[in-house]
Amino acid sequence: MKLLKEKIQQEGIILSESVLKVDSFLNHQIDPDLTVAMGKDFYQHFSKGKKVTKVLTIESSGIAVGLTTALEFGVPLVFARKKKSLTMNNEVFVSKVYSFTKQETNEITVSKKFLSADDHVLIIDDFLANGEAALGLVSIVQQAGASLAGMGIVIEKAFQDGGQKLRNAGFHVYSLAQIIRLDHEKKKIEFREEALV
Ligand code: G4P
Ligand code: NA
Numbered sequence: 001m002k003l004l005k006e007k008i009q010q011e012g013i014i015l016s017e018s019v020l021k022v023d024s025f026l027n028h029q030i031d032p033d034l035t036v037a038m039g040k041d042f043y044q045h046f047s048k049g050k051k052v053t054k055v056l057t058i059e060s061s062g063i064a065v066g067l068t069t070a071l072e073f074g075v076p077l078v079f080a081r082k083k084k085s086l087t088m089n090n091e092v093f094v095s096k097v098y099s100f101t102k103q104e105t106n107e108i109t110v111s112k113k114f115l116s117a118d119d120h121v122l123i124i125d126d127f128l129a130n131g132e133a134a135l136g137l138v139s140i141v142q143q144a145g146a147s148l149a150g151m152g153i154v155i156e157k158a159f160q161d162g163g164q165k166l167r168n169a170g171f172h173v174y175s176l177a178q179i180i181r182l183d184h185e186k187k188k189i190e191f192r193e194e195a196l197v
């Protein structure tokens with residue numbers, strides 16, 4: 001997605017060879033027009049021959065783009081929670097997500113009320129790195145007995161193995177921008193031109 005790649009080039013801050021800060025439009029401050037455009041792009045890609053009844057993401061940074069995508073499809077957005085809510089009791093699907101950055105395992109939960117075997121679920125997330133969060137969401141879709149329509153990712157760090165892992169497992173992964181290299185020294189961000197599907 002051209003608009004997104006330009007925004008990343010203009011505002012992305014390379015923190016290291018593996019971490020890109022994009023808090024001016026995605027992770028802290030949010031760009032509404034860009035977020036609407038991302039939802040339209042995901043809709044264009046995934047509406048072709050695919051049935052979608054729910055969009056599923058994980059709090060917090062997946063929610064904005066998850067919402068604009070759900071709006072295009074005219075379906076609800078469900079976001080997995082990272083903290084157990086008091087009102088959620090035991091009626092939840094639970095999945096463990098390992099974070100390489102934090103080196104800890106966290107549980108994510110989704111209420112059983114909001115996903116069922118009748119659902120066709122499109123997973124949306126802001127970043128794809130090692131794929132742990134995405135796999136946690138897949139596990140929740142599977143626990144619900146629902147079908148997985150695909151996974152839409154805003155920024156895929158293609159130099160980490162999440163994308164390959166998920167595609168090898170047979171999932172339909174579509175990323176709006178694929179970064180193949182972050183050059184910290186030269187402050188250069190390299191994209192893959194032909195987006196892998
Ligand atoms: P890892 O595989 O690279 O270790 O990442 P991990 O799954 O532990 O994800 C930790 C958090 O960092 C996630 O957000 C993930 O989306 C985000 N993330 C991973 N790589 C990058 C990156 O290069 N840049 C930015 N900006 N974020 C990255 P989270 O903790 O779930 O936070 P939230 O923003 O969704 O609340
Ligand atoms: Na994030």
Ligand code: NA
Binds near residue numbers: 058
């Ligand atoms: Na995220």
